[in-house]
Amino acid sequence: MNASENGSKFDDRAVRALAAPRHWLMSSLLLLPASYATLAWAWNSVSLYWTLAVSSASRWVGIPIEMADVDRQGAWLAPPELQLQWTAQYPGNELLLVTALVSITAFSASFIRKERWLPVAYLVRVLAAVQLGVCGYFFASPSNFPYTAQEHLRAIFLMQTMIVKDIPLAMSLIYYPLDFTLMQKGAATLLITVYFIAILPFVLTLHASILFHASLLFVPLCFFLLGAPLMLGLFLTLYSYCASWPGVIRQISRF
Structure with missing residues (x-):
């Protein structure tokens, strides 16, 4: 195999070589503290952006949501406090019936020619089954749903802030070992940190809009579609994009 063929093999964006241990360890030692130092330095600005963006987005969709700075007694990277002036409604019988019929229809449709739209058919089936189960819960015990809109939104907000704070650590474990500069x-x-900081207020407002204008009936669907699975999918998409960048061809070493 000649040199040009060798080079094309390593230039394939679908193939990433691992860096020598000294390279990725040095990257972690340099970039991990620098990333958290930068995040700590910019945290007040980040919190201010979240507060202003949530206030603006919530006014646009007609939902009273506010964020306020609170004393966290010196807590590191403490997010602002989410404040709601409303409670989500319990679903009425008409909404329950319509949602149950839609769920049954979607569940049944997932078996029709499923080979043509796998694995989406499995996802539709799971979501429809979950939503149908929630409808059954509200039919049986309409006033004992264990979650409120406030609890759900605060959990989503906490999850998103934890993702932002964990991105540098995750990148040091799964991206820095690759052979990049x-x-x-x-x-x-x-890039990934700024992206998740930027979308946080709008994802939160989307959850609030669904619960405010619909009802608590869609809390589980919000979590499964717009919660942790969505955040994981976005992270993996951005990670894949960054992993496709042209890397550095170095002599692979054991040390």
């Missing part, structure tokens, strides 16, 4: 690793970490 120090600048590429820093840029990838910055």
Whole structure:
């Protein structure tokens, strides 16, 4: 195999070589503290952005939501406090009936020519079954649902802030071992962190809009469609994009 063929093999974006241990360990030692120092330095600005963005987005969709700075007694990277001036309604019988019929229809449709739209058919089936189960719960015990809108939104907000704070650590474990330059690793970490900071107020407002204008009936669906699975999918998409960047061809070493 000649040199040009060798080069094309390593330039394939679907193939990523692992860096020598000294390279990715040095990347972690340099970039991980720098990432958290930058995040700590910018945290007040991040909190201010979240407060203003949530206030603006909530006014646009007609939902009273506010964020306020609270004394966290020196807690590191403490997010602002989410404040709601409303409670989500319990679903009426008409909404329960319509939602149950839609869930049954979607569940049944997932078996029709499913080979043509796998694995989406499995996802539709699972979501329809979950929503149908929630409808059954409200039919049987309409006033004993264990979650409120406030609890759900605060859990989503806490989850998103934890993701933002965990991105540098996650990147040091799964991205820094790849054979990229120090600048590429820093840029990838910055890109993903800034993206999740930017979308947090709008994802939160979307959850609030569904619960405010609909009812608590859709809390589980919000979590499964717009909660942790969505955040994981977005992270993996951005990670895949960053992993497709042209890397550095180095002589692979054991040390």
